[in-house]
Amino acid sequence: MTEPLLRVTGLRKAFGAVVATDGLHLDVMPGEVHALIGPNGAGKTTLVAQLAGEIAPDDGRIDFAGADITRLSMHARTRRGLARSFQITSLFPRFTALENVALAVQARAGHAFRFWRPAWRDPTLLEPAHAVLARLGLDLHADRPASTLSHGEQRQLEIAVALATQPRLLLLDEPMAGLGPEDSAWMVELLGELRGEVAMLLIEHDMDAVFTLADRITVLVYGRALASGTPDAIRADPEVRRAYLGDGAEAGAEAV
Numbered sequence: 001m002t003e004p005l006l007r008v009t010g011l012r013k014a015f016g017a018v019v020a021t022d023g024l025h026l027d028v029m030p031g032e033v034h035a036l037i038g039p040n041g042a043g044k045t046t047l048v049a050q051l052a053g054e055i056a057p058d059d060g061r062i063d064f065a066g067a068d069i070t071r072l073s074m075h076a077r078t079r080r081g082l083a084r085s086f087q088i089t090s091l092f093p094r095f096t097a098l099e100n101v102a103l104a105v106q107a108r109a110g111h112a113f114r115f116w117r118p119a120w121r122d123p124t125l126l127e128p129a130h131a132v133l134a135r136l137g138l139d140l141h142a143d144r145p146a147s148t149l150s151h152g153e154q155r156q157l158e159i160a161v162a163l164a165t166q167p168r169l170l171l172l173d174e175p176m177a178g179l180g181p182e183d184s185a186w187m188v189e190l191l192g193e194l195r196g197e198v199a200m201l202l203i204e205h206d207m208d209a210v211f212t213l214a215d216r217i218t219v220l221v222y223g224r225a226l227a228s229g230t231p232d233a234i235r236a237d238p239e240v241r242r243a244y245l246g247d248g249a250e251a252g253a254e255a256v
């Protein structure tokens, strides 16, 4: 039987009296697009932050690619193939699209900053960086500073930066947030093209995108997995429908 790529066991994180992650169990299989949905405050972002190594869990364990990574630094996780699609603010705004990606290639390669030879003059970094940009249709913008790209292009560049680290698992925290319909459709297409090549844990409020892309969906409520299954199973699950209907959120229920 195939082993999960990511296994979360009994994970717990509290902020004072608020238990954001409450003994959570979750598996992501290799190549799987696994969506995590749930109402506001369910603990989705807190989970991603623990997976990425930004915050330490109080209890529980995270295994990735057969090793316990619970206490590893963010950098060590990146080198093992776990990448988070960072928020726009973590792009270097004055650096070009190509330079941003080249720096990510360098981070994966693990070499220290080579000040005498900047990343953007090093062909061993620039060639793979160009390839990633071309893959995402951003090659025309390679020499533009990140700050001059449109919002949608910046979101794509974030994905490019994450892909440049050659991840086995991509953590995507609301990749469609703030995108118009055209850019959203393009992002769904892009993520669809990556399917099978890289596993994805997708947090997204856009239910059309979730149900189009996901192989499996886990519904998080109060830091716990309420249900986990195929999109069809989740759509039909009465408990899930009730959780979304609870506050009269008809639109949400319809979307599910």
Ligand SMILES: Nc1ncnc2c1ncn2[C@@H]1O[C@H](COP(=O)(O)OP(=O)(O)OP(=O)(O)O)[C@@H](O)[C@H]1O
Pocket: 015, 018, 019, 020, 038, 039, 040, 041, 042, 043, 044, 045, 046, 047
């Ligand atoms: N740094 C923090 N300090 C205190 N409480 C926090 C902190 N981060 C998150 N929380 C609380 O933990 C709970 C889970 O928050 P989290 O942001 O993980 O939920 P979410 O599912 O990502 O929500 P959303 O969909 O609104 O982004 C919420 O009650 C939130 O107020």
